[in-house]
Amino acid sequence: xxxxxxxxxxxxxxxxxxxxxxxxxxxxxxxxxxxxxxxxxxxxxxxxxxxxxxxxxxxxxxxxxxxxxxxxxxxxxxxxxxxxxxxxxxxxxxxxxxxxxxxxxxxxxxxxxxxxxxxxxxxxxxxxxxxxxxxxxxxxxxxxxxxxxxxxxxxxxxxxxxxxxxxxxxxxxxxxxxxxxxxxxxxxxxxxxxxxxxxxxxxxxxxxxxxxxxxxxxxxxxxxx
Amino acid sequence: xxxxxxxxxxxxxxxxxxxxxxxxxxxxxxxxxxxxxxxxxxxxxxxxxxxxxxxxxxxxxxxxxxxxxxxxxxxxxxxxxxxxxxxxxxxxxxxxxxxxxxxxxxxxxxxxxxxxxxxxxxxxxxxxxxxxxxxxxxxxxxxxxxxxxxxxxxxxxxxxxxxxxxxxxxxxxxxxxxxxxxxxxxxxxxxxxxxxxxxxxxxxxxxxxxxxxxxxxxxxxxxxx
DNA sequence: GTAATACTGTACTTTTTAGTACAGTAAATA
DNA sequence: TATTTACTGTACTAAAAAGTACAGTATTAC
Numbered sequence: 304x305x306x307x308x309x310x311x312x313x314x315x316x317x318x319x320x321x322x323x324x325x326x327x328x329x330x331x332x333x334x335x336x337x338x339x340x341x342x343x344x345x346x347x348x349x350x351x352x353x354x355x356x357x358x359x360x361x362x363x364x365x366x367x368x369x370x371x372x373x374x375x376x377x378x379x380x381x382x383x384x385x386x387x388x389x390x391x392x393x394x395x396x397x398x399x400x401x402x403x404x405x406x407x408x409x410x411x412x413x414x415x416x417x418x419x420x421x422x423x424x425x426x427x428x429x430x431x432x433x434x435x436x437x438x439x440x441x442x443x444x445x446x447x448x449x450x451x452x453x454x455x456x457x458x459x460x461x462x463x464x465x466x467x468x469x470x471x472x473x474x475x476x477x478x479x480x481x482x483x484x485x486x487x488x489x490x491x492x493x494x495x496x497x498x499x500x501x502x503x504x505x506x507x508x509x510x511x512x513x514x515x516x517x518x519x520x521x522x523x524x525x526x527x528x
Numbered sequence: 529x530x531x532x533x534x535x536x537x538x539x540x541x542x543x544x545x546x547x548x549x550x551x552x553x554x555x556x557x558x559x560x561x562x563x564x565x566x567x568x569x570x571x572x573x574x575x576x577x578x579x580x581x582x583x584x585x586x587x588x589x590x591x592x593x594x595x596x597x598x599x600x601x602x603x604x605x606x607x608x609x610x611x612x613x614x615x616x617x618x619x620x621x622x623x624x625x626x627x628x629x630x631x632x633x634x635x636x637x638x639x640x641x642x643x644x645x646x647x648x649x650x651x652x653x654x655x656x657x658x659x660x661x662x663x664x665x666x667x668x669x670x671x672x673x674x675x676x677x678x679x680x681x682x683x684x685x686x687x688x689x690x691x692x693x694x695x696x697x698x699x700x701x702x703x704x705x706x707x708x709x710x711x712x713x714x715x716x717x718x719x720x721x722x723x724x725x726x727x728x729x730x731x732x733x734x735x736x737x738x739x740x741x742x743x744x745x746x747x748x749x750x751x752x753x
Numbered sequence: 754g755t756a757a758t759a760c761t762g763t764a765c766t767t768t769t770t771a772g773t774a775c776a777g778t779a780a781a782t783a
Numbered sequence: 784t785a786t787t788t789a790c791t792g793t794a795c796t797a798a799a800a801a802g803t804a805c806a807g808t809a810t811t812a813c
Binding site (some may be wrong): 323324325326328352353354364365368373374 | 799800801802803809810811812813
């Protein structure tokens with residue numbers, strides 16, 4: 304039964320068919336998305352009202368409903384858009400020929416500045432809050448964001464193993480460990496508003512400690528079997 | 529102005545003064561707390577209605593309002609109560625004379641079975657969802673739960689350092705690293721309902737890997753300065 | 754120019770829920 | 784027994800928000 308889906312022809316490809324009459328205003332839609340984005344990120348799904356979105360976008364409420372079927376669809380559109388923004392430039396492999404320690408520290412800085420950015424924290428908070436009510440969205444978010452980064456890191460690790468710089472039995476496990484150490488508990492606290500943004504000094508110390516521990520487990524030392 | 533608060537005498541210490549008339553029924557209150565607890569943990573603050581609590585506790589809505597001023601107070605009472613339950617038996621020091629590796633693995637199992645328990649996951653989810661609206665409660669939750677456990681673990685590490693089994697420069701950092709590794713990303717996924725409960729085998733492997741990495745960084749090897 | 758569609762503003766319906774009013778009953782103290 | 788307080792059930796108020804109806808204006812394709 305499921306196989307058949309692959310052969311179904313998409314129902315009427317009415318793309319930019321210019322269907323007679325005044326066309327929709329793309330700038331209106333963009334304005335709605337911008338307004339909704341900031342409100343959803345600030346207040347979450349439940350506490351953001353469509354009226355507030357309309358007001359902030361300087362648009363009639365009915366205009367919103369002409370672009371998005373309902374509140375859920377609007378929310379999904381916002382999350383999709385923000386996930387795309389969050390994607391990291393996949394330039395991990397460029398680090399493959401640096402000294403391992405330096406590369407890991409550099410990466411640590413880039414990752415922390417991403418995940419501690421106000422936007423990322425807000426998105427993460429909203430996702431967690433809505434986890435039970437929007438499980439599909441969470442999945443999209445995870446695949447588009449965290450997962451891609453981890454895959455790229457795994458490939459970098461594999462390259463270093465090939466170069467004989469690291470000794471890693473289980474790459475997925477090591478990847479998870481690196482990210483766990485880099486995130487640490489500061490991230491959890493930042494999510495819960497329990498800690499102010501860490502200072503540059505704190506971050507530096509944190510990242511160095513994480514990389515040191517990671518390398519003590521995986522770096523190839525002179526004179527090993 | 530604020531200082532004065534410290535000197536204000538508590539307004540009439542009517543403790544168990546038996547203030548004439550029918551006394552409040554403690555079992556009603558307990559029933560309300562029990563019902564509210566399960567509902568708040570399931571649906572969070574906003575989506576739990578007082579009517580639902582009343583119905584589940586088999587009690588009149590007004591009875592709830594006679595025991596708790598409003599919904600927020602009821603919620604706070606629930607969180608307090610659950611925090612107290614979550615506290616781990618502080619028997620960490622009993623592990624001080626076991627072999628370090630065995631102790632860390634044992635501890636890892638206890639910690640994971642705590643934080644992956646349905647109750648803990650639910651509490652954590654509710655806390656995260658309500659973080660922005662109830663910052664004071666979050667603080668209480670953190671001090672009563674996670675923080676106490678970390679302090680106890682830090683003392684255990686210090687004891688091992690004293691015994692010459694470990695070499696740890698910065699105990700808070702090492703503590704954070706241990707907990708980060710033990711929690712890993714599985715916990716995050718479990719919170720977001722992205723992963724089913726990990727199997728015993730997976731947990732075992734995960735904990736072993738975490739402890740191995742931790743010890744490779746902090747265990748004293750024969751023949752070191 | 755005409756028909757079709759987009760957009761606006763206002764007002765409305767519907768639903769949900771926190772919190773209250775009230776009238777009555779039950780259980781304790783004095 | 785009289786009084787005071789706890790509890791119940793029903794019905795209510797008030798507010799908030801999703802979504803719709805409608806009447807009118809603006810903008811485009813044909």
